[in-house]
Every structure is written in structure tokens, then in C-alpha cells.
Amino acid sequence: MNLSSAIREFRKFAIAIINTMPRTKSFNEEDMLDKAKDLFWRKGFNGTPPQDILDETGLSRSSLYDTYGDKYTLFIKTLQRYRDRETSAVIDFIDQAEDIPQAFRQLFQETYRECLSSQGRRGCFMINTVHELVPHDARVETIVQENRQATEDALARAIRRGQQKGQIAKEHQPRSLARFLLNALWGLTTQVKLGIDKKIADDIIKTTLSFL
Numbered sequence: 001m002n003l004s005s006a007i008r009e010f011r012k013f014a015i016a017i018i019n020t021m022p023r024t025k026s027f028n029e030e031d032m033l034d035k036a037k038d039l040f041w042r043k044g045f046n047g048t049p050p051q052d053i054l055d056e057t058g059l060s061r062s063s064l065y066d067t068y069g070d071k072y073t074l075f076i077k078t079l080q081r082y083r084d085r086e087t088s089a090v091i092d093f094i095d096q097a098e099d100i101p102q103a104f105r106q107l108f109q110e111t112y113r114e115c116l117s118s119q120g121r122r123g124c125f126m127i128n129t130v131h132e133l134v135p136h137d138a139r140v141e142t143i144v145q146e147n148r149q150a151t152e153d154a155l156a157r158a159i160r161r162g163q164q165k166g167q168i169a170k171e172h173q174p175r176s177l178a179r180f181l182l183n184a185l186w187g188l189t190t191q192v193k194l195g196i197d198k199k200i201a202d203d204i205i206k207t208t209l210s211f212l
Helices: 001-021 029-042 050-055 059-068 070-094 099-113 125-132 138-164 176-191 198-207
Strands: none
Touching: 001 198, 029 070, 029 125, 050 059, 050 070, 059 070, 070 099, 070 138, 070 198, 099 138, 099 176, 099 198, 125 138, 125 176, 138 176, 176 198
């Protein structure tokens, strides 16, 4: 084998080695997921074309698809991220609350403000997904159901503590009351998308919490 042939063979070998090595991402995946999550939150899954994702995240098409494969997989990741961050933060807040009725009041008020953000009447990411995809997508439904159950469990724990402290009446079972509160909370997020004002939201919150 002459020198030129040896160089060509070495180059082929080197290229083969490089192609088997994991590529280092040139972007912060958490930041990218947050941007994609906010986009899906505002526009929904079906209302978000791939080009909007590229524009919002600043990624190239190859970087996006090399990482996630397709828009659906990216959406699932953002929904899981919402569950793992936003919902987990709510659960932590409820679990650490000392004044349970006041904590529930804050939860409803903050939910109203979060749904009515500077980005418009975006509602709740989970509830938006329920209306858009859950009836037809078992994988999405599983994530939403896990999210719902975890929130209900946290509410039930807090109600039980509140009853033990004498802060909440014992007329209702903790689990039943937790389901009632969660239904009202999720209903409020839907009302926000209809454009209700703060007075209406306050009426809903006041009446709902009167059952405590």
C-alpha cells in the first residue's frame, strides 16, 4: 500500500470513529424545553407548526429532530416538564402550608393570574391538553391523569391536616372535598380562557372556598 492509499484508509477510519461518538449539544436543553412548552401552552399542539418551534427556540431543524425525532415527542417532553416543575411546585406549596384555607385561597388566586399572563388568556397547559388531545391520545391521557392524581392527593393531605387543626370543617371526607376543589380549580382555568374578569374570578374562588 502506497502513502496515498494509507492516508485515504486512515481518513475513512477516523471518520467512522467520529460518526460513532456522541455529539455534544450546542444548546441548553432545559431552556429549549421551556420555550417550546410556552409555545405549545399558548397555541396548542395542533396550532403550532414546526417552523414556529424553530423560530421560538432558535434551533436548527437538524438539532431539533436529532434530539426529539418529531414534534409529538417534543410535546410529550414539554408536558412532562410542566408536570415535573409547575405541578410539583404546587404540590410542595400545599404540603408545606400551615394555614390550609389561606394556602388554598392563594392557590386559586395564583392560578387565575398564571392563566391570565402577559402572553394572553392561555389557561392551564394540562387542561388545554385535555380538551385538545386526551380523548384521542392514550399516552397524553396517562400524563394528565398522573398530574391530576398527584394534585388531588396533595389537596386531600392538606385537607386532612386542616381538619386535624380545626381549620376546616369535618363535614366532608378529605378525598371528596379534594376532588371538589380540584374540579373547581380546573374549571376556573377554563373560565379564564373565556375572558372572565377578576370580579367573576373572585366570586368563584370565594364561593368555592366557603365549603371549607
